[in-house]
Amino acid sequence: MNLSNVKxxxxxxxxxxxxxxxxxxxxxxxxxxxxVNGPAVVLVVID
Structure with missing residues (x-):
């Protein structure tokens, strides 16, 4: 599945x-x- 075209x-x-x-x-x-108290992944999305 290619997600590169998903907004x-x-x-x-x-x-x-x-x-x-x-x-x-x-x-x-x-x-x-x-x-956070890991394990965790933090994404900063500026959109």
């Missing part, structure tokens, strides 16, 4: 509904701190 916003929307995924949203000009 980033669609990938994020799908992943955010999966079990084991937490979504933290920073509004424009808002600083957000995310703390």
């Amino acid at each position: 980033t916003c669609d990938l994020v929307a799908e992943l955010s509904h999966r079990e084991g995924v937490e979504k933290h949203t920073a509004e424009p000009y808002q600083d957000v701190t995310v703390s």
Whole structure:
């Protein structure tokens, strides 16, 4: 399956509904701190 043509916003929307995924949203000009206790993968998506 090739996902290179799928929009980033669609990938994020799908992943955010999966079990084991937490979504933290920073509004424009808002600083957000995310703390994790691994193992974890942190993606910063600016879209």
